[in-house]
Amino acid sequence: MIREFTFIDFLYLLAATRWTLALTAVAFAGGGLVGLTVALLRVSALAPMRWLAGLYVLVVQGTPLLVWLFVFFFGLSIFGIAVSPWIAAAASFSIYAGAFLGEIWRGCLQAIPRTQWEAGGSLGLSFVQQLRYIIVPQALRLAIPPTVGFLVQLIKNTSLAAVIGFIELTREGQLTTASTFRPFTVYLTVAAIYFALCFPLTQWSRRLERRLHVAR
């Protein structure tokens, strides 16, 4: 049954945006945890740990996110493991975000001069103490702009979860289109909502970056 695209449909889209934000939040938290581990392992003194973390990044960055979604959602059900779209999306996005955040944060940690580690080590601080009190606080300042930048990518990429039936903004757009047959209006509205989410973050990231350049 074909009906008009009305205000109520717009409200449905907004309601579905919650799930876009929820998936982004979960992916960012999960990816943050994975990313932190990856970044720390990649600057650790133990070579096998560095290789392991490097391999992880290599594999994840070299494979499409969509394939990971399929692996979790369709692949695991072959083995009789029923995976809900939520779990599949949360896992895939955490794996994906973990690799990228790990690389971003590794770069920030390594941007702190070797001499800062030396100064800390010469005062008798342990590796973990050097990280905690000297390296991480300085790297954090560097990390904020690219991290916010990646968050914007993440928001947009959650739209991929639509293909496994996770009802977020894009999937809701598809459903609305199916019942109203107004793809142009609906998808433009969807795009506008994504833009409204991402634009302030992009601006914020730019401002942070400018401030950082002025400060150093």
Added chain:
Amino acid sequence: MSLVELNDVVKRYGQHTVLNGVSLSVDKGEIIAIIGRSGSGKSTLLRCVNGLEPIQGGSVTVDGTVVNDPGTDLRKLRQHVGIVFQSFNLFPHLSVEKNITLAPKVVKHVPSGEARRLAENVLRKVGLAEKIDAYPDQLSGGQQQRVAIARSLAMQPDLMLFDEITSALDPELVGEVLKVLEEVAREGMTMMLVTHEIGFARKVASRVVFMHEGRIWEQGPAAATLGSPRTPELETFLSAVLH
């Protein structure tokens, strides 16, 4: 027994030999000035003493601890061996006070109030008591280096290493740092300093060590060694830096 004992130390970077069998012993209270051309291995020698540079041969012993033994807890050793770097290496995100109190608090578990007093004390020694709440980028190079010395002093080390600490400074700021160094020397600190300040070495050092091509080429009491060099290499070096 000597405080620092270097025995036939060899240090290589790949094919390049930086230290080629260096032996040196330093007694408590001695002030050793290490001089020599850049690339002669003098900074490397200093960095071997607190284990910043792993060595490929020989041994380094500080106060009975074998520095190059893989089983040695370098963190423990470094609490007793201070080092001040050419490029200051203050922590830019921390105030002067926090720069100084970080290691005492974290490593030695000195309580906050006591740590603050400790910072005030060492800052007074380097003449910067009023800068306790400043940040490194608000200080001149000379002041930053004096804070770095204070930071090292706050750990109450038995031995201090100074790695060309005036080389990165504008000429007009060198004097204030040397004055602090002299003050530290007068209190009886055992010091090893790599320096280009020959006049300062002559005045303060008890012994001068001249490094050349990764070896100790010549050493002896400061005045005698600098006044009448026995090797042509030291003579050439001295005439080059003094003119």
